Amino acid sequence: MxxxxxxxxxxxxxxxxxxxxxxxxxxxxxxxxxxxxxxxxxxxxxxxxxxxxxNKEEIFSVMSDRFIADTIAMIQPLIPELVRKPIKDAVLELLARFRDFLQAGDERYLKCARHAMTLGFEQHVEPLQKTLSELVTQYLMHHPETLQIRNIPTMSYIMINGGIYSVIRHLCDPAPPISFDELAEGLANMVSHYTERELALVRE
Amino acid sequence: MxxxxxxxxxxxxxxxxxxxxxxxxxxxxxxxxxxxxxxxxxxxxxxxxxxxxxNKEEIFSVMSDRFIADTIAMIQPLIPELVRKPIKDAVLELLARFRDFLQAGDERYLKCARHAMTLGFEQHVEPLQKTLSELVTQYLMHHPETLQIRNIPTMSYIMINGGIYSVIRHLCDPAPPISFDELAEGLANMVSHYTERELALVRE
DNA sequence: ATGATTTTCCGACTTGAATCCGAACAAGCG
DNA sequence: CGCTTGTTCGGATTCAAGTCGGAAAATCAT
Incomplete structure (x- = not known):
C-alpha cells in the first residue's frame, strides 16, 4: 500500500x-x-x-489477504472442538464449515474463489497452511498414539496442500465429476485410512 | 488461432x-x-x-496445451510398465519420470511451470487428468483385488488432483519445507496406505 | 474561531503495450 | 511470366494503467 x-x-x-x-x-x-x-x-x-x-495487482493482493484472513478467522475457533473428534469427523466438519463459509453473503467468496488461481493467489495461502499445520499439531497432541506416525511433516504437507487444491479445483470446475460431499467424504477417508494403516504398520 | x-x-x-x-x-x-x-x-x-x-493469451494457451501434450506423450508409453509394478513403486516411478521430464532441455518446462498457475493453466489440465484416470483404470484391471475398493472415482479424483497440485505447488515454492523425493515418497505412501487399509476393511 | 498544515480526493493527461491494417513481398500455378 | 493467394511487416490506432498538481476537507495550533 x-x-x-x-x-x-x-x-x-x-x-x-x-x-x-x-x-x-x-x-x-x-x-x-x-x-x-x-x-x-x-x-x-x-x-x-x-x-x-x-497498482491494480495490489488490490487483488489485499483481497486475497482478506479472504485468507477471514478463512483463518473462521477456522481458528473451531480448533478446540475439532481436535476432540475422531479424525474423519474432524475433516468432515472442517470441510462442511468451509463450504458454508464460501456460500455465505450471496456466495461472494465462492464466486471470487473461482478466479483465484488466475491471479497470484497461491502466494497468499501460506498463513492458511500455517493455521492448518497448527491444527494438525494440536490434533496430534490430543491423540498421542498418532505421534507414532512416520514422516508427519511430509504427510501434513501433502494432505494440507492436496486438500486445499482439491477443494479449490472442485469449486472452479463448472461440471465436477463428483459432488462436494463426495469430495469431503473422500478426503476424510484419505486422512483416516492413512493414519490407521500407518499405525497398524508401526504396531507390527 | x-x-x-x-x-x-x-x-x-x-x-x-x-x-x-x-x-x-x-x-x-x-x-x-x-x-x-x-x-x-x-x-x-x-x-x-x-x-x-x-491475442497474447492464446500464445500462453497454446504453450500450455503443448506442455500438457508433451507430458502425456511422456506418460503414455510408461503405462504398460507401471501397471505391472506394486502401487507404491508405480507412483514413485511416475513422479521420478515427471521430475526428469521437467528438468530436461535446460529446465525450460520447470521454469515455465513456476508461472503456470498465474496464467489460466488449470483449464488445460483436463487431458492430463484423463490420461492419469486411464492409468488408474488400467492399474485396477491388472490388480483385480483392488476393484473391491469403494468410491474409486472419488478417490481417483482426489489423488490425481491432489497429486498434480502438490507437485506443482512444490515446484513453485522457492523454499519448500520438504524435498521433492520426500514429497514423492509421501504421495506414494498415501496411495498405497489408502488402498491397503481399504482392502483390509472390505475383507473384514 | 481562524489561519496554517496535513490528509484526501479527483479527473484530465501521459505512457506504453496490445491489437489492427494495408502496403510490400514471396509462393504456387497456368 | 502475369495472376492469385498466402505471408510478413511495422507504423497507426486503441485502450487501460498509472501520474500529477491543484482543490476541498479534516485536523491542528494558537
Whole structure:
C-alpha cells in the first residue's frame, strides 16, 4: 500500500475500493475488472486508488489477504472442538464449515474463489497452511498414539496442500465429476485410512 | 488461432512464436513478456503474431496445451510398465519420470511451470487428468483385488488432483519445507496406505 | 474561531503495450 | 511470366494503467 489512510474517511475509501474489487470480480470476472470499473463502483476517482494501492495487482493482493484472513478467522475457533473428534469427523466438519463459509453473503467468496488461481493467489495461502499445520499439531497432541506416525511433516504437507487444491479445483470446475460431499467424504477417508494403516504398520 | 498456416514457412513462424513464448517466459517471467519481446526473439514482426493468434493469451494457451501434450506423450508409453509394478513403486516411478521430464532441455518446462498457475493453466489440465484416470483404470484391471475398493472415482479424483497440485505447488515454492523425493515418497505412501487399509476393511 | 498544515480526493493527461491494417513481398500455378 | 493467394511487416490506432498538481476537507495550533 502506497500510503496509509489516517482519517476515517480515507479508511472508508480503501474499504470501498476493496469491496468494489470483490463486487466486480464476482460479477464480471478478472478480465473485465479495470481500475475505472472499480473506481466507479467504489464511487471514487481513479486517482484515489493509487493513493492507497501501488497498482491494480495490489488490490487483488489485499483481497486475497482478506479472504485468507477471514478463512483463518473462521477456522481458528473451531480448533478446540475439532481436535476432540475422531479424525474423519474432524475433516468432515472442517470441510462442511468451509463450504458454508464460501456460500455465505450471496456466495461472494465462492464466486471470487473461482478466479483465484488466475491471479497470484497461491502466494497468499501460506498463513492458511500455517493455521492448518497448527491444527494438525494440536490434533496430534490430543491423540498421542498418532505421534507414532512416520514422516508427519511430509504427510501434513501433502494432505494440507492436496486438500486445499482439491477443494479449490472442485469449486472452479463448472461440471465436477463428483459432488462436494463426495469430495469431503473422500478426503476424510484419505486422512483416516492413512493414519490407521500407518499405525497398524508401526504396531507390527 | 485466427488463421491456419498453410505453407511450411508459415508453420515455422507459428513454431518460432510459441518457442519464443517459452524462452521469454522462462527468462523474464510472464510480467515482462510483451508481444514485442516475443516477436523480437522469434525474429518476426509483431503483426505476424496476430495472423495466427487471436491475442497474447492464446500464445500462453497454446504453450500450455503443448506442455500438457508433451507430458502425456511422456506418460503414455510408461503405462504398460507401471501397471505391472506394486502401487507404491508405480507412483514413485511416475513422479521420478515427471521430475526428469521437467528438468530436461535446460529446465525450460520447470521454469515455465513456476508461472503456470498465474496464467489460466488449470483449464488445460483436463487431458492430463484423463490420461492419469486411464492409468488408474488400467492399474485396477491388472490388480483385480483392488476393484473391491469403494468410491474409486472419488478417490481417483482426489489423488490425481491432489497429486498434480502438490507437485506443482512444490515446484513453485522457492523454499519448500520438504524435498521433492520426500514429497514423492509421501504421495506414494498415501496411495498405497489408502488402498491397503481399504482392502483390509472390505475383507473384514 | 481562524489561519496554517496535513490528509484526501479527483479527473484530465501521459505512457506504453496490445491489437489492427494495408502496403510490400514471396509462393504456387497456368 | 502475369495472376492469385498466402505471408510478413511495422507504423497507426486503441485502450487501460498509472501520474500529477491543484482543490476541498479534516485536523491542528494558537
Amino acid at each position: 502506497a500510503r496509509k489512510p489516517r482519517q476515517r474517511r480515507a479508511k472508508a475509501t480503501v474499504d470501498a475500493i476493496v469491496e468494489a474489487g470483490f463486487i466486480t470480480m464476482a460479477e464480471r470476472g478478472p478480465a473485465a475488472t479495470t481500475t475505472r470499473q472499480i473506481a466507479d463502483i467504489a464511487g471514487v476517482g481513479v486517482g484515489s486508488i493509487y493513493e492507497y494501492f501501488e | 485466427a488463421r491456419k498456416p498453410r505453407q511450411r514457412r508459415a508453420k515455422a513462424t507459428v513454431d518460432a512464436i510459441v518457442e519464443a513464448g517459452f524462452i521469454t517466459m522462462a527468462e523474464r517471467g510472464p510480467a515482462a513478456t510483451t508481444t514485442r519481446q516475443i516477436a523480437d526473439i522469434a525474429g518476426v514482426g509483431v503483426g505476424s503474431i496476430y495472423e495466427y493468434f487471436e
